Amino acid sequence: MFSGVLIEKDEQGYHAKVKQLDDSVLMQGDVTLKVEYSTLNYKDALAITGKSPVVRQFPMIPGIDLVGTVEQSDSPQFKVGDQVLLNGFGVGEVHCGGLAQKARLQSNWLIPLPKAFSPSQAMAIGTAGYTAMLCVIALQKNGVSPDKGEILVTGANGGVGSFAIHILSKLGYTVVASTGRLEESPYLHKLGAAEVIDRQTLSEPGRPLAKERWAGVIDSAGSHTLANACASTQYGGVVAACGLAQGMDFPASVAPFILRGVTLVGIDSVMRPIEDRIEAWQQLGDIIDPTVFADVAVEVSLGDVVSTAQALMDGQIRGRVIVNVNK
Structure with missing residues (x-):
């Protein structure tokens, strides 16, 4: 038993x-x-x-x-x-x-x-940290280097968000963390966030195109947050979508993709091939x-x-x- x-x-x-x-x-x-x-x-x-x-x-x-x-x-x-x-x-x-x-x-x-990693450290990382690493690898493989500009991380207080901030900052990126719990800003700054913004700036219906800001995005929210993140991504920028904490819908337009060449990369961690998993965990060990x-x-x-x-x-x-x- x-x-x-x-x-x-x-x-x-x-x-x-x-x-x-x-x-x-x-x-x-x-x-x-x-x-x-x-x-x-x-x-x-x-x-x-x-x-x-x-x-x-x-x-x-x-x-x-x-x-x-x-x-x-x-x-x-x-x-x-x-x-x-x-x-x-x-x-x-x-x-x-x-x-x-x-x-x-x-x-x-x-x-x-x-x-x-020890067993407990590996579980502290878990699917959340492993998914965050897959997102960072996607940004890197699509040409988003630290010199390109700010990286937005949504759902920043969650597991994916927390590790994404830490990984990106260790690699030299400038990270802006979006959260609904601004009282946790000291925690996010300690992880490596350069700036913390209120998620309400992204979570409401927005315009098809907004002012260009993000060189890259790691999004675990979906819905309006993902749509607004895409709308405010720089020309040639990359958005890695890995979650649906706000919703499974994607109320967006094609404008960011056909007018600014934004790339939207879907990140699946569940059925990922073993070789991708080993690569991600090796990089986690290094970073x-x-x-x-x-x-x-x-x-x-x-x-x-x-x-x-x-x-x-x-x-x-x-x-x-x-x-x-x-x-």
Whole structure:
């Protein structure tokens, strides 16, 4: 038996709680892990609270991130005792995920735990930091260098936003952070933001084209925020879109793309090829300052997950939530 968060749906409705589970709840896979840490992401909070139909199979152990030690392996890629890392691949949505003390997974979803990070540090980064790195790589590969101008980061107090600010500033970019919690400005400046602006300047309906400002954008909001970010991006600038915290809609025009040559790059972290994941994690190992973890992440126990998920949905959580599944 092992402990885990289980989401169930029955005639009484949709509910999530920590339960004692046995191996019968686990799904097919060629590697079995003793999970050490998981995380609580926005997608996990949506799943646990039932605010969005993230989970497509019940019962389900949520948790799109995990790090653990191989206990059993039928794969030549990994042996007993290896420490491995997982982000995405539908885990926590259609395959039981990381918010439990045990997981059974497909080996082709896993990468070795990077030597630069401890298990808890890797989960402090998690899908959020890995996604932020993919966004930065997209800006770089599309020619956005630090000398080109300011980079806008929306949803700045969230996990993606926090790591995007830190990564960009370490690489020499000038970062402008957009947030709905201006009281957190000291935190954002400490991460490396040169300026903090109120998200309301971007979150309302705007014009098809606005004054050119941003050389690049990392957006986790979607909706009007993404539309306005595109409208105010410089000629030849690049916008990396990776989230939908404001909404899935995109109420924009083609004007920024056909009149200013703006590039909109979609960033998917869930089904990303393994080679892209390894590249991103290698760069994270080279760039991340370990002192950032104390500012960006908070650790909770498995028993705190359900209440913390609601707090995250209510906008009360800053940065990242690490889950010690053995506490």
